[in-house]
Amino acid sequence: MAVIDYYEILGISKKATANEIKKAYRKLARKYHPDLNPNNKEAEQKFKRINEANEVLSNPENRKKYDEYGEHWQHAEDYEKAKQQQKQYTKQQGSQGSSRRYTDEEFSDLFGSMFGGGSSRTHGGQVKFRGQDFNAELQLDLKDVYTAHKRTLTVNNKNIRITIPAGIENGQVIKIKGHGGKGVNGGPNGDLYIAFSIRNTSSFKRNGQDLYAAVDLDLYTALLGGEITVHTFDGKVKLTVKPETKNGTKVKLKGKGFPKYKKEGQFGDLYITYNIKTPTKLTAKEKELFTELSKLR
Template sequence: MAFIDYYKILGISKNASDGDIKKAYRKLARKYHPDLNPNDKVAEKKFKEINEANEVLSNPENRKKYDEYGEHWVHAEDYKKAKQQQKRYARQQTSQGDFGGYSDSDFSDFFSSMFGRGHTKGQRRQGQFRGQDFNAQLELNIKDVYTSHKRTLTVNNKNIRITIPAGVENEQVIKIKGHGGKGINGGPNGDLYIQFSIHNTTPFKRDGHNLYLSVDLDLYKALLGGEITVNTFDGKVKLTVKPETQNGTKVKLKGKGFPKYKKEGQFGDLYVTYTIKTPKNLSAKEKELFTELSKLRAYEN
């Protein structure tokens, strides 16, 4: 495996913060995204390199291994174990009178042969190792996750057809088993972890499977009551406003919220909050009537 400088690919330094990595990745991913560069093989290759670099550096544990072991980071644990075994063997040889010792280059050769770079007769059979896990981020609109739907993702030049369940939340991570890196020497493939970034440009605020909506109510309707039409996430409903409704009054619309994740046919609730708007630009007649009303209320009190 040739060494790939993931820091150079993202254009950041080795002491870059997690925020720096995320910012650099998003900037480059937007620039080289296949949708913005159709039929551009160079951009496609660059996009793959950017995703690979982000998969490693955005994971603190993987980044630590990469910084220490370079191209061997995927097998860091096996590297440690093999090195410990080799050192124990060296100590045993020393205690038995063999003072030849082992250098780092000796161990590098040992490690290379262990992973198939020079397997010769008499050496141990190559071990099986699990493939690398991949991490990807999928950006969606909140409307995209109101219903379950299928989507095709391209990971390492392979198309993967997945079902995105309704009710997926922002920053939620799902695992697609076996769609990570290929296993070594017949070992199992790694897994693909997809993190969702869900953008909400609607007037609804989401909290889990419940939705919240603020609705303007004119003063006359609040005082006298009546009927209004309110938007829900999937249509409109009519609500009856009670007379003398106060500002900040909340109304619950049962089952008009967001789908519950992996619970087919179950929905949260929609909470509507009334915001009473005071009329502006009153006419002379309106001012006269409001004055009479104020006098009447003062007289009654």
């Protein structure tokens, strides 16, 4: 099995900062994301390796273990325990007159073979290890997470059908249990962690479950009142405007915001801000009427 060099995968040096790791990962993840490279097996493999590298190097503790133990970083504690047991064993054997002692290098090779799927045993049984966790980023549009929907992801050459709950937020991470790396010697699989990157191409601003929008209001409706039609995220509604409405007035449309995460049927609110538009290109008659109105005031 070829040695995995996570630094090389991300194209960074071993002295790279956390910010440099983050930038390198995001750049490569976007380039090789399966959504942008449909039916491209090579891109899928690269995307998988990029996520594995980021999982290790973006975590300071994991990175330290990787720098010391390489691809077996997840088993650092077990390695040290086993190494200590080996030293105690050889010490005991030496006190009994045995001439066979394993060197650190020999023991490292023996222990490493177990990680590769060998049948090394400790105290009469195989040591089981949990598989590695995987990280992935999924890019969606805001409209995609307004309703719950299913989506198929390709992870480690396997298609996974998941349900994306309505109301999920930008940067939120969900765990898909058992879809990470395969366990060693019958150990449990790792988990898959999916981070959501949500683009907002709508005219609404989102803050949690609440939405915000600006609506232009003509001067006459603002002064005299009336009824207007406004857009919500899922359609149009009619709204009554009170007479003498001021510029910048805010109104709340209860329950017309974004769905609340994992709370079916519950929504935030939509806040509308009125921007009163001053009429331009007035006719001579309009100017005359406004002049008369100004004299009355």
